[in-house]
Amino acid sequence: MGSSSNGAAGNLTAKGNEVVVDKGVDFANYFCTYAFLYHQKEMLCDRVRMDAYFNAIFENKEHFRGKTVLDVGTGSGILAIWSAQAGARKVYAVEATKMSEHARELVKANNLQDVVEVIEGSIEDITLPEKVDVIISEWMGYFLLRESMFDSVICARDRWLKPTGVMYPSHARMWLGPIRSGQGDQKMNDYESAMNDWHSFLEETKTYYGVDMSVLTKPFHEEQRKYYLQTALWNNLHPEQVIGLPAVIKEIDCLTATVNDILTVRANFLSSITVEKTRLCGFAGWFDVHFRGSSVSPASHEIELTTAPSIDNGTHWGQQVFLLHPPLRVGEGDDMMVTFSMNRSKENHRLMEVELGCEMRLSSGKQLQPLAKKFYIE
Amino acid sequence: MGSSSNGAAGNLTAKGNEVVVDKGVDFANYFCTYAFLYHQKEMLCDRVRMDAYFNAIFENKEHFRGKTVLDVGTGSGILAIWSAQAGARKVYAVEATKMSEHARELVKANNLQDVVEVIEGSIEDITLPEKVDVIISEWMGYFLLRESMFDSVICARDRWLKPTGVMYPSHARMWLGPIRSGQGDQKMNDYESAMNDWHSFLEETKTYYGVDMSVLTKPFHEEQRKYYLQTALWNNLHPEQVIGLPAVIKEIDCLTATVNDILTVRANFLSSITVEKTRLCGFAGWFDVHFRGSSVSPASHEIELTTAPSIDNGTHWGQQVFLLHPPLRVGEGDDMMVTFSMNRSKENHRLMEVELGCEMRLSSGKQLQPLAKKFYIE
Numbered sequence: 001m002g003s004s005s006n007g008a009a010g011n012l013t014a015k016g017n018e019v020v021v022d023k024g025v026d027f028a029n030y031f032c033t034y035a036f037l038y039h040q041k042e043m044l045c046d047r048v049r050m051d052a053y054f055n056a057i058f059e060n061k062e063h064f065r066g067k068t069v070l071d072v073g074t075g076s077g078i079l080a081i082w083s084a085q086a087g088a089r090k091v092y093a094v095e096a097t098k099m100s101e102h103a104r105e106l107v108k109a110n111n112l113q114d115v116v117e118v119i120e121g122s123i124e125d126i127t128l129p130e131k132v133d134v135i136i137s138e139w140m141g142y143f144l145l146r147e148s149m150f151d152s153v154i155c156a157r158d159r160w161l162k163p164t165g166v167m168y169p170s171h172a173r174m175w176l177g178p179i180r181s182g183q184g185d186q187k188m189n190d191y192e193s194a195m196n197d198w199h200s201f202l203e204e205t206k207t208y209y210g211v212d213m214s215v216l217t218k219p220f221h222e223e224q225r226k227y228y229l230q231t232a233l234w235n236n237l238h239p240e241q242v243i244g245l246p247a248v249i250k251e252i253d254c255l256t257a258t259v260n261d262i263l264t265v266r267a268n269f270l271s272s273i274t275v276e277k278t279r280l281c282g283f284a285g286w287f288d289v290h291f292r293g294s295s296v297s298p299a300s301h302e303i304e305l306t307t308a309p310s311i312d313n314g315t316h317w318g319q320q321v322f323l324l325h326p327p328l329r330v331g332e333g334d335d336m337m338v339t340f341s342m343n344r345s346k347e348n349h350r351l352m353e354v355e356l357g358c359e360m361r362l363s364s365g366k367q368l369q370p371l372a373k374k375f376y377i378e
Numbered sequence: 379m380g381s382s383s384n385g386a387a388g389n390l391t392a393k394g395n396e397v398v399v400d401k402g403v404d405f406a407n408y409f410c411t412y413a414f415l416y417h418q419k420e421m422l423c424d425r426v427r428m429d430a431y432f433n434a435i436f437e438n439k440e441h442f443r444g445k446t447v448l449d450v451g452t453g454s455g456i457l458a459i460w461s462a463q464a465g466a467r468k469v470y471a472v473e474a475t476k477m478s479e480h481a482r483e484l485v486k487a488n489n490l491q492d493v494v495e496v497i498e499g500s501i502e503d504i505t506l507p508e509k510v511d512v513i514i515s516e517w518m519g520y521f522l523l524r525e526s527m528f529d530s531v532i533c534a535r536d537r538w539l540k541p542t543g544v545m546y547p548s549h550a551r552m553w554l555g556p557i558r559s560g561q562g563d564q565k566m567n568d569y570e571s572a573m574n575d576w577h578s579f580l581e582e583t584k585t586y587y588g589v590d591m592s593v594l595t596k597p598f599h600e601e602q603r604k605y606y607l608q609t610a611l612w613n614n615l616h617p618e619q620v621i622g623l624p625a626v627i628k629e630i631d632c633l634t635a636t637v638n639d640i641l642t643v644r645a646n647f648l649s650s651i652t653v654e655k656t657r658l659c660g661f662a663g664w665f666d667v668h669f670r671g672s673s674v675s676p677a678s679h680e681i682e683l684t685t686a687p688s689i690d691n692g693t694h695w696g697q698q699v700f701l702l703h704p705p706l707r708v709g710e711g712d713d714m715m716v717t718f719s720m721n722r723s724k725e726n727h728r729l730m731e732v733e734l735g736c737e738m739r740l741s742s743g744k745q746l747q748p749l750a751k752k753f754y755i756e
Contacts, residue, residue: 001412001451001519001527002421002695025402034379037598038572038605041579043380044591054587073379081589102594109593141379149379194416201423209432211459213422215487216480220415227416317380 023122026350035097040076043138046316050078052305053138056168056291057082059301063134063166063293064088072123072137072156073149077103077116079136084115091116092132094123094156123152128160135161136168141350142234143320144174144250144287145342146377148350151259164296167254169289175308176340177246178271181281183233184323191228195221232354232377233321235284236314243278243330244271246308249285249340255294265342273334279327283338283356284309284319322356322375333363345376352377401500408525408728413475418454421516424694428456430683431516434546434669435460437679441512441544441671442466450501450515450534451527455481455494457514462493469494470510472501472534501530506538513539514546519728520612521698522552522628522665523720524755526728529637542674545632547667553686554718555624556649559659561611562701569606573599610732610755611699613662614692621656621708622649624686627663627718633672643720651712657705661716661734662687662697700734700753711741723754730755 033039043049057064057079065087071080072094080093080103093116095103100120107116119126135157141147157167198220205213249267273280288306293299307317339357344350354375360368411417421427435442435457443465449458450472458471458481471494473481478498485494497504513535519525535545576598583591627645651658666684671677685695717735722728732753738746 001453001516001525002693022402024400037594037601041576041598044583045579050587076591076594078587078589082587085588102597105593106589106591110590138379147379198419201419205422209428209456209460210463211456211484212488213454213484215483216415216454219480220419223415315380 032097034073034075035099037076037099037102040099040102042316044076044078048307048313048315049138049305052289052291052303053079053136053168054082055301056299056303057086057136059303060291060293060299061086062300063168063297067133068092068130069134069136070094070128070132070156070160072135072153073139074103074118075099075138077106077118079138080116080118081107081110081112083134083136084112088115088134090130092128093118094126095120096122123156131162132160132165133162134166134168140172140287140289140317142317143232143285143352143377144172145262145265146320146350146352148344150252150254150257150262153254154257154259157255164294166294166297168291169305170254170292170294170299171290172250172252172254172287173248173289174250174265174285174287175246176249176267176269176283176285176338177242178244178273178280178336178338179237179241179282179284179321180243180278180327181235181237181241181321181323183235183321184281184325184327187228187233187323188325191224194224194228198224226376229323229325230373230375232285232375233323234318235321236318237284237309237321239309239311242284242309243275243280244273244336246284247271247338263344265340267338267340269338269340271336271338273330273332273336275332277329277331280324280330280336280358280360281327282321282323283358284321286317286319320377322354322373324358324371324373328360328368330360331363334360335363336360342377404728410475412451412453413477415454415477415480418477418480420694422454422456426685426691426693427516427683430667430669430681431457431514431546432460433679434677434681435464435514437681438669438671438677439464440678441546441675445511446470446508447512447514448472448506448510448534448538450513450531451517452481452496453477453516455484455496457516458494458496459485459488459490461512461514462490466493466512468508470506471496472504473498474500501534509540510538510543511540512544512546518550518665518667518695520695521610521663521720521730521755522550523640523643524698524728524730526722528630528632528635528640531632532635532637535633542672544672544675546669547683548632548670548672548677549668550628550630550632550665551626551667552628552643552663552665553624554627554645554647554661554663554716555620556622556651556658556714556716557615557619557660557662557699558621558656558705559613559615559619559699559701561613561699562659562703562705565606565611565701566703569602572602572606576602604754607701607703608751608753610663610753611701612696613699614696615662615687615699617687617689620662620687621653621658622651622714625649625716641722643718645716645718647716647718649714649716651708651710651714653710655707655709658702658708658714658736658738659705660699660701661736662699664695664697698755700732700751702736702749702751706738706746708738709741712738713741714738720755 074093139149247269291303452471517527625647669681
């Protein structure tokens, strides 16, 4: 055999009508990544991410001074440590992986063991001795919702946040905008050469080994198509690659959102091309989150963390790019109606399936053939 | 957060004294890879692999004509189809993944549905209506035993092979030999730059974010060391990179071997450098398997499949390379005593841990400091 890498198997089983997550499989597929320090370091090296949380905490110390804080998915423990340094009375730092041991060492090395209590376990299973004033968490995945980690934050909030409590971050938004990019041509070439390669493979297998494999052409075609053309790409785009008006397609109030509110994201919006003669190569999705405190206790300094295309402030999240094949020739003033919907994958609730539609009306008045594409955020 | 890839979590839990494999986790970590056609194609494009099985079957038709055959882990179904084409009366093709559906299509497309029965399930769970004359399987992982798939072949043999039955392949051997390679220097550079990078990261985190992370230096060091220096590398070496006499460190008779026989591989052997003035950069491990039939019904044409370093006949298995840091300056006639032991990883029974010792006595009579290194086959 000879298999070099792990794949990604399903972690869901249907039990009657309710969907059950196999925790062991979910751990194998998901959590384990966070048990590696190099991965923690990658996040700790994301200046945009670090500055936003750092400023959110230290420019709003009144939310932390003398307060109790819960950090959901503390990882290396950085947010819990900052909360303590900002004056928290007690910080519960919950981490599902063995990274909890490193977090504990880090807390001790920074002399905060009397304030920060690291608890190894999943937030759904653990118990706290008290309710908390603040829930802080860095739960955002690619295009905000990949990883479905906000589910755990919601669970933590409903179980452990005081009625007067504050969420850090307090709000989140998803954005979608039309882009130009060279990646699509490359991907199409890769896809086509994979298919050409397949056809010579078919001939060889028939000629040398007497087996006709052409019945597998369609499924191979679909597998490769999904891999090369339908899987959203990670990219830190240049702002000038955004060729039209982006739109907010989802707003989340972290204090009130339910799991039901985030299971599906649906949006229709009008956009128009804002640059001369170019190619609409696809759409890019990104997010921002805000630290505004709550209506009863607003932040004294609102902080924003955005993963929008930027010249200097790229993040490890980048943007998720959905490519159209082939691109459309468009120009300034062309209008489009975009329809977007995103659902969780049936096989793995932490991955997403996207349906993107686009109806383009050129400024000439000409109506282009409507597009409807399916994508996967893996 | 933002995690792009799967890690590899444990699939073992200790239940009293016996070790239990979590099947869901094992599927997530292991089997799922084989559900992708591109991965099947990679194996089907391995000419050395294909030719060996093809010739083993068609040059020994007497083992198949009118016989019952079991293919363990049939994947695309190729071995089952060849067995049927060679005249088998009935072939049971067992596959744990959804690839079974493609195998079934392929069997039908090649008009063998009356002979080949594709069964989706793990060999440990399924039941056959009869015992079989031949068990054929392509079960070999990197350095033969990675993936621990031979366990399933043993299970199949003990449950379903007739006393007079034949194993395809019938024998397997593991080889180890001293090599020279440029990879080690590269890996050491990567490792050192990762560590330098870590130290500037520590400074930044302290200066800008007020957290002292130096307590994590040791574990990060160990994590990176394991990743860059202690993980066996895949490589198709040139025969001239082998600088001394390789040795057989394990022989397996597929008809009689038990799981106990393959849990651990231990060997001590003497080797000597056979090229002038060079560097001993490490050791390479590879394997070969043989199709000899059995003593009661020997093959009319013995076939060998080897993954040894080769100019023209590289395989998708390549060799597993264990690098020494730093390399040793050696020359023709220098002798070494090599001690090797390989065990299954405690976290994942399909991965391996290797301990390699080397005592070098130069032809000058000078004895070098004995080496003892630990490696991981991931």
